[in-house]
Every structure is written in C-alpha cells, then in structure tokens.
Amino acid sequence: MPAAPESLAELPPPTIDAIEPLRLDRTRQAAPQIFEALRERITSLALVPGTVLPRAELADRFGVSQTPVRDALMKLGEEGLVDIFPQHATVVSRIDIASALQAHFLRRALELEIVGQLAGDGRDPAPLVQRLRQHITRQKQALAPQAYDDFTAADRDFHLALYEAAGMSPLWWLVRQRSGHVDRLRRLNLPAKGKAQAVVRDHQAITDAIEAQDPVAAQAALRAHLAGTLAFVDAVRAEHRAWVVG
Known part of the structure; x- marks a missing residue:
C-alpha cells in the first residue's frame, strides 16, 4: 500500500x-x-x-x-x-481530533446517565425495548451487503430513542451539533472488519439490560460500546494524515 x-x-x-x-x-x-x-x-x-x-x-x-x-x-x-x-x-x-475527543466525553457522560435512568426508573421498559430492537433490526439488514448510510442512520436513531425516552431530546441535538468530527472519524473506521457487527452486539447488550431493568449492566454495556468509538484514533491519524489535525 x-x-x-x-x-x-x-x-x-x-x-x-x-x-x-x-x-x-x-x-x-x-x-x-x-x-x-x-x-x-x-x-x-x-x-x-x-x-x-x-x-x-x-x-x-x-x-x-x-x-x-x-x-x-x-x-x-x-x-x-x-x-x-x-x-x-x-x-x-480537516477532522479535528481534539474536538472529537471533547464531543465524545460529553456524549459518554450524558448517555451513561440516560441508560442508568431508563434501566432503573421502574417504568415498563417494553415500549422502548421494542423501538430499540426495531433499530437493531435495521442495522442487521444493512450489514450484508454493507450499506453504510442505512447502518449509520439506524445507529443514530437507536441513540436518539434513548434520549427521547428519557425526556432529554434537546441534549441529543446539543451532542449532534458537536459530533461532526466524531462522525467523520467513525466513518473512516466503519469499514474495519467486524466493526459494524460489534456495534450491533453492543446495542443488543444495552437493550437487554434496559429490558432487565439492570442499570449497572446498562451503564457497563454503554461504557463498553462508547469505549470503542475513538479507540482507533491513532490508526486513523497514521493512515489519513492529510485529513486530520491534532
């Protein structure tokens, strides 16, 4: 190469x-x-x-x-x-690594609180779980052949559903406004072998924990899911030096 x-x-x-x-x-x-x-x-x-x-x-x-x-x-x-x-x-x-890391920090802090609330507030989780599983099904359908736009849209809708269920929709738009650099980094990494399948598994684990009303498991699954979001930054920086800064 x-x-x-x-x-x-x-x-x-x-x-x-x-x-x-x-x-x-x-x-x-x-x-x-x-x-x-x-x-x-x-x-x-x-x-x-x-x-x-x-x-x-x-x-x-x-x-x-x-x-x-x-x-x-x-x-x-x-x-x-x-x-x-x-x-x-x-x-x-160019893709700003520092801005991406800050946006990711904000998102992780918010979503940890959100899934903890959704899995532990005592409300019937069935309607939300049904919505989440529909988005997961859409992601699975986009795996073969890989349809990146459809997969990304289903991924976005999965997380939006969490904010909506927690009554935090305005915070979703705040995160989205700051996520442009993260979105571009993820797009560079999404074709990596097994990455899309891992995202689906993570979403399933989050959904299962919410369904079981287990906030500890929900937060652990969310933390594991987002831990991989920017774990590949060094590889992207090396492979796409012309497109990134920081």
Whole structure:
C-alpha cells in the first residue's frame, strides 16, 4: 500500500461533484435544508477535507440565491465542519481530533446517565425495548451487503430513542451539533472488519439490560460500546494524515 499523503496538497483536488441537486421543500426555509444536505455529505465524507465550497456554484446547484447558501455555510462553520476565509473561499475542514475527543466525553457522560435512568426508573421498559430492537433490526439488514448510510442512520436513531425516552431530546441535538468530527472519524473506521457487527452486539447488550431493568449492566454495556468509538484514533491519524489535525 502506498504511503498516505502528508498534506492535502498531495491529494487530487476534491470537487463538489458529490453534491446532487437538492429538491427543496418550498414550505420550509431553504438555509436549514441546504445546511442538512451539506452536513450529511461532509460527515459521510462524500465531501472530503479540503473541498472548496463555492457559494455561487452551490446556489446554482440548489436553485437558490446565495443568501441561504451563505447562512448554511456559516452554520457549518459554527460546527467546525468548514473553514471560512472571508473574501476568499470556504473549505471543508480537516477532522479535528481534539474536538472529537471533547464531543465524545460529553456524549459518554450524558448517555451513561440516560441508560442508568431508563434501566432503573421502574417504568415498563417494553415500549422502548421494542423501538430499540426495531433499530437493531435495521442495522442487521444493512450489514450484508454493507450499506453504510442505512447502518449509520439506524445507529443514530437507536441513540436518539434513548434520549427521547428519557425526556432529554434537546441534549441529543446539543451532542449532534458537536459530533461532526466524531462522525467523520467513525466513518473512516466503519469499514474495519467486524466493526459494524460489534456495534450491533453492543446495542443488543444495552437493550437487554434496559429490558432487565439492570442499570449497572446498562451503564457497563454503554461504557463498553462508547469505549470503542475513538479507540482507533491513532490508526486513523497514521493512515489519513492529510485529513486530520491534532
């Protein structure tokens, strides 16, 4: 295998060809829809670090004026997913390891409390367990052939269901707002052999503990699950030096 490039300058210039024309819902504001479309393509690595995002070209592609595109890019900048150079260019940012570690710390602290509550509050766990198992089934269906987008969506919905059941939905969106760098790191690691299957097993263990109303087991399963989230950072840093910082 050839050595990984040391800098983005050694890579072929990335383009925005991965951005498909977006059919906007005219009953909603355009900027949030453009933001979500671009964010999804950045976190899935369809738009790789170093990709220039020309405002005028994006406006043409989305069939809107430059104003909602500008607003969407500014919001992406707030999440650290793009670097904005005024009067020059907006570029998809490199993956910030330090930001990813901070976001992971926040998520782990919140979700440990959430699963402990859900497994120990005495409420009937059956409705939540049914929802969680549905998401696990979706993940299993995405394993062969591997459908990364479907698998990631089911994974996200599994964890969102935990926040919703605990009445903590706003905290989910806080975590999501800070998780862009984590999402990109995980995307780089998801193709690793056995990784997706391990995620499914972890989700099953969390669900089983909630069903058994065992908060200690639920927190242990959640801790084990999230322990693997960024355990591969050193390997990613070595293999994708041009795409990460820190």
